[in-house]
Amino acid sequence: MQIGTLAIVGVGLIGGSIGLAVKRRRLAERVIGVGRRQESLDQARRLGAIDDGFLELAPAAKVADFMIFCTPVHRIAGQVLDAAVNCSKGAVITDAGSAKATIVSELDGRLPRDVNFVGGHPLAGSEKRGPQHADADLFRDRLTILTPRRQTNAEALERVTAFWTALGSRVKTMTPEEHDRALALTSHVPHLLASALAGSLPAELSELTASGFRDTTRIAAGDPELWTGIFLQNQPQVLAALDRFDYQLNEFRAALLSQDEARLRQLLEQAKRVRDALGS
């Protein structure tokens, strides 16, 4: 794995963590950050996540041979298109967006011939925002999903795989559609439920919440802008996953309505088995 200039577009929690991890492992000669606010770029530089900051995409694209987009999902495809025309031959572009099919299809056949895109999604993160929460170990022992198409350049896929492996992550390949169907169930619907639960709490009952409510709603503190984008980009799969959840919730409701003790216990035992298997 050798990168000349790595450009990280969006130096928040994910982008900042990538920068810290790359610099600690000396995976690139130079790490540059691209952001909309000078303040964030300065902060990322002070934290040691990037060497230099750029407010514009074009000059960063011109000097980078490897670019990773860590911006909100609904901005990624447009930004990649803007960047790609400025990239030099052989540049590899990837991203860290939580929904993949829309991005990948928006880029299909629209990039310059010698610029290659590989969709990616590291399953790591936090409800926290900003480079001040960045962590060089955020991706260690985590899973990163890459979503190549049949037409994806094999060498670019190899470079992106090597990149995440070097950051300590395992890498798994799926189609963008498989990814989006799975993540709707494992991430997007949980976020929706946590938000609906937090949103349904009457203000006067805040003091009657304990650690259970706080755990269950923790991710509802995530960035509304970011999550609006994820939900809209993955809308059909999120709705389908919500139906699947609803089915299970209705099993609970039916058992409760009929006061079916054995069924209720069975449902709770099944849920406990699943949860216990995930570990803490």
Place this chain on the structure above:
Amino acid sequence: MQIGTLAIVGVGLIGGSIGLAVKRRRLAERVIGVGRRQESLDQARRLGAIDDGFLELAPAAKVADFMIFCTPVHRIAGQVLDAAVNCSKGAVITDAGSAKATIVSELDGRLPRDVNFVGGHPLAGSEKRGPQHADADLFRDRLTILTPRRQTNAEALERVTAFWTALGSRVKTMTPEEHDRALALTSHVPHLLASALAGSLPAELSELTASGFRDTTRIAAGDPELWTGIFLQNQPQVLAALDRFDYQLNEFRAALLSQDEARLRQLLEQAKRVRDALGS
């Protein structure tokens, strides 16, 4: 606050934590535990949570002047009735059950004249079980709800209030019905949702979960037996709270269906405000 002999019925996480806290603060001359398994009692004694263990309720009731029931909610009322006939004059009985109206009404007018019951619920706990997870500080800076009736003996209420205050807890008084309505929203429905979410996860997607899914479903690892009891005892309020949640979930679903970006962001922002206010 001075207790001669404190009897803790059920020496699991909550009972064990009460024992540790009482002994550390020297709030009772003697702490005895009542349990169904000698092994748990021995463990609680080794951990310093109790001085002696009893497998039977009657002999413990005879020597205790303050009893606290930390058994599953659906057993508490029956056990209190069994214990009360053996209690000496002036004994105070309380509990730590997560649903209150059924227990309190089952005991109404059925206790011996000089034995007083005050319903209680410390808002502290964990998905973990057993005295090995007990923590002397579990109740510090937490809230304990007491649910007296108009006819509840004032001195008994004072003693139970002093007990929890001495363990570091704040104490708030509510009617059993107010408690159950509130906790359905802040604890019981969150548990139901976490369990339904865990239960709806296809086995092959386990590896695609990250910290968000784990946080949101953490409480689904709780004891199925215990929670079956809570759900059934508080069934009407849990169903009503579920309807309230459903209303909010449908707001999200409608915004998603109509791809109403502004509304989705608004709902997520509202949820974030609520969650941010709760702290980590």
